Amino acid sequence: MRNAVLFVVCFLVGCDARIETFRPNEVFSLSLAKSRSTSTELASQDASRVVQELYGTPDEPLWPVADNNLADLQNLSRSSGPVSSEKDGTHRGLFREHCVVCHALEGSGAGPASVFQNPYPRDFRHGVFKWKSTERGQKPTRQDIRELLVKGIPGTAMPSFALLNPEDLDALVDYVVFLSTRGEVERRVTAAAIDELDYGVSSPGTELELNSSNETEGGEVVQQVLERVHSDWAEAADREVFVPPFADLSGKKLTDSIARGKGFFHGKVANCAGCHGPAGDGSLPTLDYDDWTKDYTTRIGLTPDDREAMKPFRDAGALRPRVIAPRTLRNGVFHGGGDPNSLYRRITQGIAGTPMPAVEVVSEPNGKGLTVEQIWDLVRYVRQLSTTQ
Amino acid sequence: MASESTLADRRYPGQLVHRLSVLLVCLVWPLIWVGGLVTTYDAGMAVPDWPGTYGYNLFLYPYNTWLLGPFDLFIEHGHRLLGAIVGLVAISIVISAYFKESRRWVLVLTIGLLIAVITQGLLGGMRVVLGDRTLAMIHGCFGPAFFALCAATAVTTSRRWKESLPRDGVVRVSSGLVALFATIPAMSYAQLVLGAQLRHVQPNAAPGVFAMIVATHVIVAFVLWFFTLAAWLKIRRCGDLTLSRPAGLLIGLVAVQIALGVGTWVVNYGWPSILAWVPGSTGFLVRAKGFLDSIIVTSHVATGSLILAVSVMLLVRLLRVRHCLNNPIKQTVHQQRQKHVDNSKEALLEPVTA
Numbered sequence: 065m066r067n068a069v070l071f072v073v074c075f076l077v078g079c080d081a082r083i084e085t086f087r088p089n090e091v092f093s094l095s096l097a098k099s100r101s102t103s104t105e106l107a108s109q110d111a112s113r114v115v116q117e118l119y120g121t122p123d124e125p126l127w128p129v130a131d132n133n134l135a136d137l138q139n140l141s142r143s144s145g146p147v148s149s150e151k152d153g154t155h156r157g158l159f160r161e162h163c164v165v166c167h168a169l170e171g172s173g174a175g176p177a178s179v180f181q182n183p184y185p186r187d188f189r190h191g192v193f194k195w196k197s198t199e200r201g202q203k204p205t206r207q208d209i210r211e212l213l214v215k216g217i218p219g220t221a222m223p224s225f226a227l228l229n230p231e232d233l234d235a236l237v238d239y240v241v242f243l244s245t246r247g248e249v250e251r252r253v254t255a256a257a258i259d260e261l262d263y264g265v266s267s268p269g270t271e272l273e274l275n276s277s278n279e280t281e282g283g284e285v286v287q288q289v290l291e292r293v294h295s296d297w298a299e300a301a302d303r304e305v306f307v308p309p310f311a312d313l314s315g316k317k318l319t320d321s322i323a324r325g326k327g328f329f330h331g332k333v334a335n336c337a338g339c340h341g342p343a344g345d346g347s348l349p350t351l352d353y354d355d356w357t358k359d360y361t362t363r364i365g366l367t368p369d370d371r372e373a374m375k376p377f378r379d380a381g382a383l384r385p386r387v388i389a390p391r392t393l394r395n396g397v398f399h400g401g402g403d404p405n406s407l408y409r410r411i412t413q414g415i416a417g418t419p420m421p422a423v424e425v426v427s428e429p430n431g432k433g434l435t436v437e438q439i440w441d442l443v444r445y446v447r448q449l450s451t452t453q
Numbered sequence: 454m455a456s457e458s459t460l461a462d463r464r465y466p467g468q469l470v471h472r473l474s475v476l477l478v479c480l481v482w483p484l485i486w487v488g489g490l491v492t493t494y495d496a497g498m499a500v501p502d503w504p505g506t507y508g509y510n511l512f513l514y515p516y517n518t519w520l521l522g523p524f525d526l527f528i529e530h531g532h533r534l535l536g537a538i539v540g541l542v543a544i545s546i547v548i549s550a551y552f553k554e555s556r557r558w559v560l561v562l563t564i565g566l567l568i569a570v571i572t573q574g575l576l577g578g579m580r581v582v583l584g585d586r587t588l589a590m591i592h593g594c595f596g597p598a599f600f601a602l603c604a605a606t607a608v609t610t611s612r613r614w615k616e617s618l619p620r621d622g623v624v625r626v627s628s629g630l631v632a633l634f635a636t637i638p639a640m641s642y643a644q645l646v647l648g649a650q651l652r653h654v655q656p657n658a659a660p661g662v663f664a665m666i667v668a669t670h671v672i673v674a675f676v677l678w679f680f681t682l683a684a685w686l687k688i689r690r691c692g693d694l695t696l697s698r699p700a701g702l703l704i705g706l707v708a709v710q711i712a713l714g715v716g717t718w719v720v721n722y723g724w725p726s727i728l729a730w731v732p733g734s735t736g737f738l739v740r741a742k743g744f745l746d747s748i749i750v751t752s753h754v755a756t757g758s759l760i761l762a763v764s765v766m767l768l769v770r771l772l773r774v775r776h777c778l779n780n781p782i783k784q785t786v787h788q789q790r791q792k793h794v795d796n797s798k799e800a801l802l803e804p805v806t807a
Binding site: 083087122146147148149151152153155160161162164165166168169174175176177178179180181182216217218219220221222223224225226227228383395396397 | 495496497498499501507522523524525526584586654655656657658659660661662663664667721722723725726735736737738739740741742743
């Protein structure tokens with residue numbers, strides 16, 4: 065009887081289509097085709113196949129590297145697949161429950177609700193993250209991602225998941241690392257297929273064809289990419305930026321420090337005012353874009369506001385290019401955290417994936433960088449700006 | 454006045470049907486609240502089997518495990534229990550209507566009510582067995598329709614429906630007026646369906662489709678508000694408070710619903726750029742699974758159902774007025790019968806077939 069009812073209901077209304085695969089990164093494939101002036105269709109198809117062999121599907125993820133502390137397969141299993149919960153309250157399908165509506169199934173940042181958000185949700189597949197404790201070009205640590213999940217990003221749609229239990233948070237961190245490594249491997253393997261394995265309109269032959277084993281040249285290239293991406297993540301913990309102790313000043317010392325900081329803010333070395341405006345209110349016009357947008361626009365010679373040129377990319381899933389505006393520093397809202405240590409790191413490293421540059425740390429004042437104390441002066445000025453509105 | 458109080462005190466044959474229908478309305482709205490909470494907390498799959506609960510008969514599941522267990526289990530099993538009670542009340546309504554209700558179409562209506570509650574239960578069960586979000590969405594859309602049907606049943610089984618007739622000339626119910634009042638529940642239901650699409654969005658849905666649904670949902674909300682205002686202006690002085698008061702209430706409900714809609718967006722995605730002028734919006738932090746946030750989202754769902762039910766109730770009453778005014782012979786017969794009843798306390802009321 066129950067089966068009959070099931071059949072009738074399914075027949076009448078249809079069921080959710082099972083999500084068998086991650087969608088291939090068509091936007092990157094198009095960018096690659098434009099920049100290399102060749103067809104990338106075959107390379108993209110093969111890269112997608114190989115990545116699926118290595119990383120599995122949205123419902124059944126795999127972790128291709130053994131003995132790696134980056135991600136636990138059980139956690140990946142908990143985070144993937146459809147949403148459900150168990151008798152003891154354990155939730156499964158955590159990524160679809162909490163993240164997918166913005167970050168999309170592949171972590172492309174082009175989820176259903178993404179178009180309404182400014183800035184757009186992060187595309188994990190580049191392996192580039194803004195808010196982290198490591199050097200600019202490095203991956204974030206697991207702790208960085210966890211802190212971001214707990215604290216959220218004020219002023220954006222990124223929520224605080226502080227109410228989730230620690231196991232859920234760990235599982236989500238693992239899944240973010242999974243999507244990021246998976247996406248970056250896909251990008252790099254596709255590029256390597258064109259640049260190193262003679263992929264074009266036709267297949268390069270068995271020896272050069274992409275595969276997940278290590279027995280052919282194509283397989284070796286895949287393994288090299290895999291090792292590189294995974295070791296970048298594994299080394300992140302060793303690449304944390306050292307932050308010297310911050311002195312909590314008061315009275316005249318604080319006033320003097322802020323006055324010096326103001327000088328650096330407007331000075332030639334840091335030149336913060338050049339983008340954030342003399343008043344620090346982010347009011348200066350800008351025509352720059354973040355790296356995620358440049359990937360399919362300016363870096364391949366396309367103008368972001370050229371609708372005709374953008375159409376194939378938009379059709380492939382790219383979000384409408386949006387100019388990146390320097391933040392106002394006057395409202396007390398810092399997306400990556402407003403504590404002194406975070407601001408120090410932001411000044412000395414810049415913000416990865418954005419035009420925000422780094423200021424070189426020098427041991428003696430030399431007109432090319434700022435000393436540690438000078439940077440702290442600047443930090444005090446920026447913090448003071450946000451409290452004087 | 455004396456005759457009115459006499460009427461109010463007297464029992465009439467269909468009273469039990471009406472009382473059970475009102476009870477049903479009072480049970481279904483909380484049921485929609487709990488169902489909304491189930492979706493808000495993604496607890497729809499907290500009990501993986503159906504119709505039982507973890508192998509137990511629904512009513513025999515250990516109450517301490519239910520009450521002291523995880524919140525997901527608490528609301529999902531609670532939703533099922535309340536749904537089962539609603540089903541039992543629906544059965545009682547059919548039985549009482551069979552024995553006490555002389556109007557055949559009302560009996561058919563109550564049977565329809567029972568079929569609807571069974572269908573809703575099956576949809577909920579299939580959603581669990583198949584783990585299907587599309588079915589969850591259909592289950593979520595069917596609930597408010599069932600609630601509106603309950604409200605219509607409560608109205609049509611009431612004493613007022615059977616015994617009081619509109620005074621001729623006080624309100625003129627044109628086809629245009631009926632169309633206006635029919636548009637409101639139609640739009641309310643369309644809004645519920647659109648909202649369900651956003652709430653049960655598929656993981657691989659295109660951003661453009663989602664954006665289009667959001668835009669339509671927002672525009673239709675304001676159009677609906679305008680329609681409720683227009684409807685109230687048309688009948689605010691009709692002299693029939695059973696029409697003018699609910700019409701006024703609808704304007705307020707839609708206003709509250711729009712505010713709750715904004716709140717729902719804010720607690721899910723932060724303040725939209727169009728409302729960046731609101732103090733505190735630039736530093737607003739979205740908190741996943743916060744209790745207050747969940748209540749705001751669920752209130753939006755429940756208020757949508759309430760708007761649909763009130764607008765259906767209003768439409769049904771308006772159609773009743775129109776029907777009576779277009780059938781003056783029946784009206785005269787009815788009024789004569791009414792006069793007779795008022796003069797004789799012992800007189801038995803014969804139900805009027807309208």
